[in-house]
Amino acid sequence: MSKSFENPSDPIVDYCTKVTVKQTEAEKELEDATIKKSSHYSMLGAPEVLQFGKNFIHLIGAKRVLDIGTFTGASALAWAIALPSDGEIQSFDINHSSLKSIGLPIIQKHPDLEKKISFNLGPAVEKLDDLIAKGEAGKFDFAFIDADKENYTNYYKKCMKLLRSGGVILVDNALWNNDVTKDSSTFDETTKAIDECNKYIFADDSSYSTLLTLGDGLHVAFKK
Ligand SMILES: C[S@@+](CC[C@H](N)C(=O)[O-])C[C@H]1O[C@@H](n2cnc3c(N)ncnc32)[C@H](O)[C@@H]1O
Structure with a gap:
């Protein structure tokens, strides 16, 4: 499994993307500029994953969003489009150079x-801890x-604290170019961490979850 923009020749991925993804002009501009x-x-967040996330934001009537990993701001922009006018996104990154040079000039054309x-x-681990310390849990x-x-398992645990009951977590790259399906003795640190997070979510009794073959794998968890 891989992101649609990395695998345009796969007929199933191509068909699903065509009849699923509804990007605004701003999203398309940001995706094109990033590529x-x-x-x-x-x-870059896969458009089919961002579409899925936007649908969940509508479905659950979300107002407050955590976006862990900003890069050029594609996921933050997607959530902003789906949220109501009083919605709020806290987006975290250790590096704002791609955001400033590529994403922000596009996002700033849309003050709303x-x-x-x-x-x-x-x-992000520290920033999420700050939110928990400020009484933002739930x-x-x-x-x-x-x-x-x-830090995927750390992020999942901290997001579970920060989410209300019925809140949704999407964990991206959960199949990591199919590497998690290989012999675990060959895993590098990244694959090991993703595999551990997938298994932690599966064993977690405080959420309902499903690992989907969307994008390059998306683990979806609903807080009980
Ligand atoms: C896959 S990209 C995010 C893509 C973005 N969500 C999108 O939809 O286009 C991952 C980002 O995580 C950031 N990152 C890496 N380590 C981090 C950390 N410890 N805390 C916060 N962000 C981090 C990287 O700088 C990078 O921009």
Whole structure:
């Protein structure tokens, strides 16, 4: 499994993307600019995953969102489009260079969307701990985990604290180019961390969950 923009020749992926993804002009502009200008464009959130997340935001009436891993801001922009006008996104990254040079100039053309997003610079584990310490546990509706894979299980645990009952977590890259299906003795640290997170979620009695073959794997968890 891989992201649709990395695998355009797969007829199933191509068909599903065509009859699933409804991008706004701003989303398309940001995706195109990232692919054109960033050598790390494969980090871009897959449009089919962002569509799925936007649908969940509508379904559960989400207002407050955690976006872990900003990059050029594609996921933050998607959540801003789906949220109501009083919605709020806390987006986290240790590096804002791609955001500033590629994503922000596009997002700033849409002040109604930009005002919903707070771009926080720093390690996401610390930032999530700060929110928990400030009494924000149980007050978020939706979380997208898409930063350093070594912290995936940490992010899941902290997001579970920060989400209300009925809140949704999407964990991206959960199949990591199918590497998790290989012999575990061959896993590198990243694959090991993703595999551990998938198994932690499966064993977690405080959520209902499903691992989907969407994008390059998406683990969906609903807080009980
Ligand atoms: C896959 S990209 C995020 C893609 C973005 N969600 C999107 O939809 O396009 C991962 C991002 O995580 C960031 N990152 C890596 N380690 C981090 C950390 N410890 N805390 C916060 N962000 C981190 C990287 O700088 C990178 O921009």
